[in-house]
Amino acid sequence: MLNWKKRMGEARERVDDSVDDVRSYFGGIWLSRALGSLLVIYLLACLVVGWYWSREPDLFPVQQNAQAAAERAGRQMVTGYTTVETLKTVAQTLLDKSGGYLSNDLAPPGLWLDNMPSWEYGVLVQVRDLSRALRKDFARSQSQSTEDPDLAKAEPRFNFDNKSWALPASESEYREGIRALDRFLARLADPKQPNAQFYSRADNLNNWLGDVATRLGSLSQRLSASVGRVRLNTDISPEAAAASGQVPAVSEEIVETPWLQIDNVFYEARGQAWALSHILRAIEVDFADVLAKKNATISVRQIIRELEAAQDPLWSPMVLNGSGYGILANHSLVMANYISRANAAVIDLRQLLEQG
Numbered sequence: 001m002l003n004w005k006k007r008m009g010e011a012r013e014r015v016d017d018s019v020d021d022v023r024s025y026f027g028g029i030w031l032s033r034a035l036g037s038l039l040v041i042y043l044l045a046c047l048v049v050g051w052y053w054s055r056e057p058d059l060f061p062v063q064q065n066a067q068a069a070a071e072r073a074g075r076q077m078v079t080g081y082t083t084v085e086t087l088k089t090v091a092q093t094l095l096d097k098s099g100g101y102l103s104n105d106l107a108p109p110g111l112w113l114d115n116m117p118s119w120e121y122g123v124l125v126q127v128r129d130l131s132r133a134l135r136k137d138f139a140r141s142q143s144q145s146t147e148d149p150d151l152a153k154a155e156p157r158f159n160f161d162n163k164s165w166a167l168p169a170s171e172s173e174y175r176e177g178i179r180a181l182d183r184f185l186a187r188l189a190d191p192k193q194p195n196a197q198f199y200s201r202a203d204n205l206n207n208w209l210g211d212v213a214t215r216l217g218s219l220s221q222r223l224s225a226s227v228g229r230v231r232l233n234t235d236i237s238p239e240a241a242a243a244s245g246q247v248p249a250v251s252e253e254i255v256e257t258p259w260l261q262i263d264n265v266f267y268e269a270r271g272q273a274w275a276l277s278h279i280l281r282a283i284e285v286d287f288a289d290v291l292a293k294k295n296a297t298i299s300v301r302q303i304i305r306e307l308e309a310a311q312d313p314l315w316s317p318m319v320l321n322g323s324g325y326g327i328l329a330n331h332s333l334v335m336a337n338y339i340s341r342a343n344a345a346v347i348d349l350r351q352l353l354e355q356g
Contacts, residue, residue, distance in 0.1 A: 081286075090126070095171055202353045222257065226321055227323055266319045
């Protein structure tokens with residue numbers, strides 16, 4: 001009798017253990033499925049948010065934007081106001097677009113995006129160039145004149161590291177640069193404060209256009225290198241060859257953009273083209289008299305047309321890199337075509353400003 005009861009107790013314990021094992025097994029499966037479902041939902045949400053954040057901002061009307069900003073601030077529209085206000089708006093768009101500033105993000109989905117950070121860097125390059133031109137040329141009557149204190153603060157702010165996350169963050173430095181530009185605008189539009197000036201002269205404009213031509217020329221070469229090209233290289237410098245009386249040896253080298261950098265170069269070019277098209281529209285307003293005297297207004301408009309054509313929507317889900325005459329398109333070569341034509345028009349414009 002005792003043995004029978006003991007056996008029954010052991011059987012019940014084995015059944016209970018089996019039930020516990022089954023429950024723990026199915027509980028583990030349900031927990032795994034729940035965690036897997038949450039992970040899938042999170043990745044899908046990141047995908048949708050990343051797509052939304054990767055949308056490039058639309059073009060905005062430069063002259064209307066400057067007039068509206070002046071009315072809101074109760075300021076007068078003076079020479080140079082449109083250019084400086086456009087620079088402010090371009091920099092603000094960099095920070096306040098969909099998703100904000102992404103270049104220094106440390107968490108998904110911003111961490112996984114590279115096209116929009118490349119676009120942001122392209123815009124930032126043009127912001128830096130124009131802020132330097134304002135400090136160095138546009139706001140100074142001559143080389144021996146004193147630089148504007150607010151512009152002297154704005155330029156280094158925009159040249160701050162574009163990937164700094166904290167202490168300080170890139171956004172805080174760029175916003176401080178925008179505030180310095182706004183202080184300059186307030187003094188520029190106030191007739192009671194004649195210490196802020198904007199000189200719309202042909203030589204000032206020509207100096208800045210020299211930087212623009214350099215940027216566009218470099219972009220054109222980098223975009224063209226998407227398919228690889230052969231470039232001649234000399235092993236001996238012309239000076240050394242002249243000294244030794246030898247003919248420099250000519251060799252060939254292949255210049256090709258790394259595969260993972262092709263889309264980055266493409267979107268950096270789109271960012272520069274986007275910013276530069278707005279700046280040139282502002283230049284057309286503030287330098288209207290100079291351009292008219294040099295018969296250069298049409299040249300500026302042609303540059304703007306080429307840059308805005310480079311902003312056409314990209315219908316492909318990725319930047320294609322087909323060969324020059326292959327079946328697939330090569331988006332980098334198409335972009336290089338627009339950039340090269342804009343660069344050629346900038347060179348012609350500089351000649352008109354010097355000789356026209």
